[in-house]
Amino acid sequence: MSARRSRWAAFRSAPFLATVTGLYLVWSLAPVLIAVLFSFNDGRSRTQWQGFSLRWYVSDPLRSVWNDPSLHTALVHTFRLGVVVTLITVPLGTLMALGLDRWRGRPPAAANFLVLLSFVLPEILLAVALLFVATTLTGTFFGDVVRLGTVGQVLGLVTYQLSYPVIIVRARLLTIGAHYEEAAVDLGASPVGAVRRILLPMTMPAILASAVLVFADVIDDFVLVRYLSGGSTTEPVAVKIYNTARAAPTPALNAVATLVLVASLLAVSLGYLAYRLLTRGEGGQTAGIDVFAGEA
Amino acid sequence: MAEPRQRPRWLWPVLALPGTAWLLALFVAPLYVVLALLFGGIDPILRRPVPVWNPAQWDPSQFRYVLDHLTGSQGFFGPPLVRTAIYVGIARALCVLIAYPVAYYTARIADRRRGLLLAALIAPFWISYMMRMLAWVNLLQNDGLVNNVITLGGLWDTRVDWLGGHASVVVLGLVYGYVPYMILPLYAGLDRIPTEMLEAGRDLGASRFQTWRRVTWPMSRQAVLTAIVLTSLPMLGDYFTADLLSGNPSTSMVGNLINSAVLTPGQTGEAAAFVMLVLLVSLLPMAVYVRATRAGEEIRT
Numbered sequence: 125m126s127a128r129r130s131r132w133a134a135f136r137s138a139p140f141l142a143t144v145t146g147l148y149l150v151w152s153l154a155p156v157l158i159a160v161l162f163s164f165n166d167g168r169s170r171t172q173w174q175g176f177s178l179r180w181y182v183s184d185p186l187r188s189v190w191n192d193p194s195l196h197t198a199l200v201h202t203f204r205l206g207v208v209v210t211l212i213t214v215p216l217g218t219l220m221a222l223g224l225d226r227w228r229g230r231p232p233a234a235a236n237f238l239v240l241l242s243f244v245l246p247e248i249l250l251a252v253a254l255l256f257v258a259t260t261l262t263g264t265f266f267g268d269v270v271r272l273g274t275v276g277q278v279l280g281l282v283t284y285q286l287s288y289p290v291i292i293v294r295a296r297l298l299t300i301g302a303h304y305e306e307a308a309v310d311l312g313a314s315p316v317g318a319v320r321r322i323l324l325p326m327t328m329p330a331i332l333a334s335a336v337l338v339f340a341d342v343i344d345d346f347v348l349v350r351y352l353s354g355g356s357t358t359e360p361v362a363v364k365i366y367n368t369a370r371a372a373p374t375p376a377l378n379a380v381a382t383l384v385l386v387a388s389l390l391a392v393s394l395g396y397l398a399y400r401l402l403t404r405g406e407g408g409q410t411a412g413i414d415v416f417a418g419e420a
Numbered sequence: 421m422a423e424p425r426q427r428p429r430w431l432w433p434v435l436a437l438p439g440t441a442w443l444l445a446l447f448v449a450p451l452y453v454v455l456a457l458l459f460g461g462i463d464p465i466l467r468r469p470v471p472v473w474n475p476a477q478w479d480p481s482q483f484r485y486v487l488d489h490l491t492g493s494q495g496f497f498g499p500p501l502v503r504t505a506i507y508v509g510i511a512r513a514l515c516v517l518i519a520y521p522v523a524y525y526t527a528r529i530a531d532r533r534r535g536l537l538l539a540a541l542i543a544p545f546w547i548s549y550m551m552r553m554l555a556w557v558n559l560l561q562n563d564g565l566v567n568n569v570i571t572l573g574g575l576w577d578t579r580v581d582w583l584g585g586h587a588s589v590v591v592l593g594l595v596y597g598y599v600p601y602m603i604l605p606l607y608a609g610l611d612r613i614p615t616e617m618l619e620a621g622r623d624l625g626a627s628r629f630q631t632w633r634r635v636t637w638p639m640s641r642q643a644v645l646t647a648i649v650l651t652s653l654p655m656l657g658d659y660f661t662a663d664l665l666s667g668n669p670s671t672s673m674v675g676n677l678i679n680s681a682v683l684t685p686g687q688t689g690e691a692a693a694f695v696m697l698v699l700l701v702s703l704l705p706m707a708v709y710v711r712a713t714r715a716g717e718e719i720r721t
């Protein structure tokens with residue numbers, strides 16, 4: 125009885141707000157769930173349910189994700205970008221966060237400003253700028269480095285994602301404070317040793333969190349990867365969806381989108397669990413969920 | 421007690437250097453290339469844009485061409501810009517109307533299942549934007565679920581060609597796409613307000629609404645502003661929502677102008693001009709965001 129009362133207590137104390145929140149959740153999640161459901165449809169339709177099958181994932185000999193080379197390529201390319209960009213961005217951003225947090229003066233303030241700017245700048249502006257570097261500066265060093273295809277995509281995505289680890293790791297450094305590494309230095313550790321033995325382990329939860337966030341964000345990216353792709357072999361899933369969504373696609377498109385969705389949510393959930401495990405006993409009401417909302 | 425050992429000054433700059441250099445080379449320099457192309461020339465034979473690096477030699481004719489076609493009888497660039505302002509304005513207002521109550525409920529009222537609720541609110545954040553638009557294309561296409569429902573399964577012929585160029589559908593897409601980005605900063609802002617402040621309001625005899633108006637709202641205004649900035653900026657560069665949910669020139673936004681100019685050979689200057697326009701419009705909200713973040717950091721340190 126008392127359990128039931130407390131279950132409905134929140135609803136009773138604000139029925140209007142609770143209803144709005146409930147309706148919002150349905151509206152925000154139901155369309156996606158329906159799209160996922162129809163990836164398991166036995167027929168060609170994306171609106172008429174014709175029974176459950178894995179036809180669009182594996183068994184259709186021509187158009188399933190497994191057998192259609194274009195979908196297959198897009199999926200592999202999506203994950204390749206996710207892994208490579210995460211491996212570059214996270215170390216680069218972590219070092220930058222350590223440096224910017226402890227270095228005092230004007231230059232780090234300017235660099236920090238640059239990080240925030242790259243975080244809020246509309247993505248299309250960076251995408252167009254890099255595309256122009258690749259297409260109009262051919263023959264120069266700059267234009268040859270930033271070239272369309274995987275290389276350009278990786279360079280662009282790292283630039284766009286760099287602010288994530290910097291912001292998240294810095295937020296963690298602020299909560300740690302400076303006394304642990306000062307103690308280590310007082311006890312005879314070298315400055316580099318203090319960073320390696322004290323700061324890196326203590327910021328590990330934030331590093332891990334930013335890694336899964338960067339990965340999940342990269343496999344969902346559309347704007348940068350579309351402009352910087354060098355043809356159909358370097359078009360990831362998001363671009364595939366854009367190209368075919370309005371051109372009578374089969375449920376295989378829903379299937380490939382579902383696979384990316386599962387990977388993305390899985391990465392974030394596992395990352396979150398690991399984060400909780402690493403920060404066990406530190407308290408905090410939201411238990412770090414705000415970090416996973418990109419809201420550090 | 422011995423003086424604490426002085427840590428070397430070189431360590432932190434060295435750690436920060438690679439990231440900073442990366443941003444200078446691949447963030448600042450490319451934006452300068454856009455400027456150099458915008459105020460540069462065009463190779464008369466190859467019709468290729470030629471960047472001019474020295475600002476003293478910049479030629480404003482390409483920029484002026486775009487500005488001249490914003491208004492008047494030749495003003496074909498004007499309508500999409502006005503439309504962008506209207507769409508983004510409406511979408512932004514709807515986002516606040518939806519996001520504020522949801523964030524308020526989550527932060528203030530939901531207690532037992534708050535973690536689960538937060539996870540559900542965050543989920544769309546980690547679902548690809550294209551997947552979410554594809555979901556709406558599925559629902560709104562001519563034989564889609566929405567039409568099936570409003571015709572009661574074909575009983576009436578009240579089919580609507582939802583994806584044929586409706587402004588309202590594009591605005592719906594923008595709201596659907598960007599509202600999660602608004603809920604989270606709002607939640608964070610509301611969650612930070614100390615409970616004691618609200619209890620004090622209630623103890624002094626204010627009703628819940630009065631407490632909200634006199635305490636919560638003033639204390640959450642900064643979060644609302646940040647949330648508006650965080651949702652408006654990506655909307656300004658959005659072209660894919662209009663493309664997927666309408667595909668009709670009558671609903672094209674400034675992002676569509678950029679996109680089509682980028683993909684058309686010989687219109688590099690135009691694309692560069694639009695990029696600079698969006699950048700100029702974005703500067704003020706970006707400054708607001710950066711200032712708010714800085715202020716927050718100063719309080720925390």
